[in-house]
Amino acid sequence: MIISTPNALCFGDEFPASGAPCLAHVEGHGLTMTFLPDADACGRRSESVPFSELTVSAGGLDHDQLVATWAGATGQRTLYLKNPDLIRAFRQAAPDRLTIPLERAAEQVRQVRQRRRIVWMLVGGTLLASVLGLWFGSDLLVELAVDRIPVEWEQKLGESAYHDFLARQEVMKEGPAVAAVTEMTHRMTDTIAGNPYTFDITVVKSDVVNAFALPGGYIVVFTGLMKKAENSEEVAGVLAHELNHVLQRHGLERIVKQLGFVAVVSIVLGNQQGLGGVMKQLGIELMTLKFGRAQETEADLTGLQLLHRAKIDPNGMITFFQRLAEKDDGRVEWFSTHPMSSARAERLNAELTDLPKQTSEPFTFDWTNVRASLGAQAGGSP
Amino acid sequence: MKSEILYPGAFPMVRVELAEGEHIKAESGAMVACSPTIDIESKMEGGFLGALSRKFLTGEKFFFQTLRASRGAGEVLLAPTVPGEIVVLDLDGVSEYMVQKDGFLAGADGVAIDSQMQSMSRGLLSGEGFFILKMSGKGMLLLNSFGAVHKIELKPGQEYIVDNSHLVAWSTTTTYNIEKATSGWVASFTSGEGFVCRFRGPGLVFIQSRNPGGFGAWVRQFIPVTE
Numbered sequence: 001m002i003i004s005t006p007n008a009l010c011f012g013d014e015f016p017a018s019g020a021p022c023l024a025h026v027e028g029h030g031l032t033m034t035f036l037p038d039a040d041a042c043g044r045r046s047e048s049v050p051f052s053e054l055t056v057s058a059g060g061l062d063h064d065q066l067v068a069t070w071a072g073a074t075g076q077r078t079l080y081l082k083n084p085d086l087i088r089a090f091r092q093a094a095p096d097r098l099t100i101p102l103e104r105a106a107e108q109v110r111q112v113r114q115r116r117r118i119v120w121m122l123v124g125g126t127l128l129a130s131v132l133g134l135w136f137g138s139d140l141l142v143e144l145a146v147d148r149i150p151v152e153w154e155q156k157l158g159e160s161a162y163h164d165f166l167a168r169q170e171v172m173k174e175g176p177a178v179a180a181v182t183e184m185t186h187r188m189t190d191t192i193a194g195n196p197y198t199f200d201i202t203v204v205k206s207d208v209v210n211a212f213a214l215p216g217g218y219i220v221v222f223t224g225l226m227k228k229a230e231n232s233e234e235v236a237g238v239l240a241h242e243l244n245h246v247l248q249r250h251g252l253e254r255i256v257k258q259l260g261f262v263a264v265v266s267i268v269l270g271n272q273q274g275l276g277g278v279m280k281q282l283g284i285e286l287m288t289l290k291f292g293r294a295q296e297t298e299a300d301l302t303g304l305q306l307l308h309r310a311k312i313d314p315n316g317m318i319t320f321f322q323r324l325a326e327k328d329d330g331r332v333e334w335f336s337t338h339p340m341s342s343a344r345a346e347r348l349n350a351e352l353t354d355l356p357k358q359t360s361e362p363f364t365f366d367w368t369n370v371r372a373s374l375g376a377q378a379g380g381s382p
Numbered sequence: 383m384k385s386e387i388l389y390p391g392a393f394p395m396v397r398v399e400l401a402e403g404e405h406i407k408a409e410s411g412a413m414v415a416c417s418p419t420i421d422i423e424s425k426m427e428g429g430f431l432g433a434l435s436r437k438f439l440t441g442e443k444f445f446f447q448t449l450r451a452s453r454g455a456g457e458v459l460l461a462p463t464v465p466g467e468i469v470v471l472d473l474d475g476v477s478e479y480m481v482q483k484d485g486f487l488a489g490a491d492g493v494a495i496d497s498q499m500q501s502m503s504r505g506l507l508s509g510e511g512f513f514i515l516k517m518s519g520k521g522m523l524l525l526n527s528f529g530a531v532h533k534i535e536l537k538p539g540q541e542y543i544v545d546n547s548h549l550v551a552w553s554t555t556t557t558y559n560i561e562k563a564t565s566g567w568v569a570s571f572t573s574g575e576g577f578v579c580r581f582r583g584p585g586l587v588f589i590q591s592r593n594p595g596g597f598g599a600w601v602r603q604f605i606p607v608t609e
């Protein structure tokens with residue numbers, strides 16, 4: 001008795017669900033299956049089926065197996081062949097009625113494989129381009145990636161960092177300073193058409209001279225910064241700048257740039273969940289997020305335009321920046337992330353002269369009272 | 383080569399008896415104990431690139447260990463990392479199985495292990511990653527699961543729906559489509575779950591009674607968060 005390795009699996013009612021291994025042969029008139037002897041059977045059993053009784057299709061996980069079905073003596077039989085030589089022999093011997101649909105199926109398999117190869121090549125190419133692009137700092141790719149992140153994601157991200165931060169600060173809940181900051185913000189945000197952000201502004205009691213924005217519209221202003229301002233337009237200038245970091249999605253751009261590869265891949269592949277996890281870990285790093293020079297310039301210029309649209313005197317922004325920079329005794333934290341340079345002032349002044357002249361509208365509050373409520377000495381900064 | 387599963391249930395171990403000269407490939411780290419006649423070799427199945435692609439693309443360990451009875455007959459004790467059952471399959475040279483990356487425990491030398499690239503959609507949605515292992519050849523194959531293993535037997539044309547995170551192994555005579563269980567793609571993406579595989583027979587599908595990802599999430603809630 002010759003023991004051969006089986007080359008086909010036969011399925012039928014009396015066989016196990018995994019199929020009975022058998023040795024299939026293609027003969028002139030049809031197929032012959034020889035079942036290998038198993039423990040309880042006494043010997044080899046054979047079954048033959050003529051081509052005329054077969055129905056043939058392509059099947060299996062990759063649709064690359066030949067599936068022949070017929071009505072056997074003991075019920076429906078299904079035979080799975082995957083050996084290429086056997087399939088070739090079948091195609092040569094079987095009548096056209098069987099081989100034509102098989103050729104069609106084989107063609108389809110080839111097309112699917114081809115398509116799969118193309119998809120992988122495209123994805124591979126995209127990934128490679130993303131890596132190279134990010135490697136060389138392509139802002140376009142970063143922007144493309146950022147565009148795909150919904151505002152709600154950005155808000156979730158900023159929100160957790162915002163609450164983490166505020167939990168450790170003395171927050172000013174009400175009073176003239178809060179009212180003033182709220183009014184200034186509303187004056188500006190009311191002029192933004194189609195603004196997707198609901199800005200949340202908190203005044204923190206601290207002598208730190210700073211203000212910052214988190215992705216999603218969370219803005220923190222320290223009372224230290226407000227005390228240094230001689231008029232409300234100066235604070236509005238800083239707010240306008242910070243609001244634009246949010247509106248231009250600078251935080252997100254930075255994160256995507258820092259996370260680079262992982263982030264872009266996750267976004268491109270639609271796995272925003274994974275990205276969310278990474279971003280959450282970064283939450284605390286958002287506080288120390290330093291924007292790039294191009295982003296600062298953009299925030300300056302769009303901030304100036306925002307002030308202008310809101311009919312707030314933009315000169316306050318420029319004078320405040322300049323005055324604080326001159327007097328900087330190392331305690332103005334805002335300048336550690338926003339270094340004042342003559343180029344920066346020049347850019348702002350140039351932009352200001354380009355804007356059409358208009359009469360500014362005053363705020364409803366009195367800045368002297370606001371500052372007094374914060375405990376600042378009247379008449380100039382201390 | 384003979385094998386016997388010791389302590390069947392949640393914490394099994396398998397004893398494999400090797401005749402002199404026989405060897406078995408095991409997932410690195412699976413070896414618990416062995417006779418002094420057994421030599422342990424680390425071997426990169428499928429060459430360096432194959433091993434590298436498995437490492438990076440399936441997260442599978444870089445090396446399989448080869449346990450060889452080179453100095454006389456002996457036995458090895460193997461156990462998986464996670465609590466769960468061990469199944470023994472006897473490959474007959476024609477049956478082939480796809481195995482998700484954590485499902486492989488050990489295989490006789492006649493068993494060929496192949497990393498296979500899936501289609502983009504299967505890779506993305508099935509939760510098995512872009513590469514899965516294809517087991518073919520002849521000999522004993524040991525699979526392990528997280529929780530108990532349940533075997534689903536499918537007749538030709540019979541269908542069954544399985545949550546993708548519970549899949550362990552399936553015959554290549556089956557086909558499957560990935561479907562979303564919940565309504566709405568957004569919900570499926572954000573919950574990370576909700577994808578199921580609709581299998582169609584004939585063939586076998588082995589599933590595990592516990593979901594590793596779900597268990598991980600359950601454990602995480604007890605881990606104190608430090609800042």
Ligand SMILES: [Zn+2]
Pocket residue numbers: 241242245291296299338
């Ligand atoms: Zn800035």
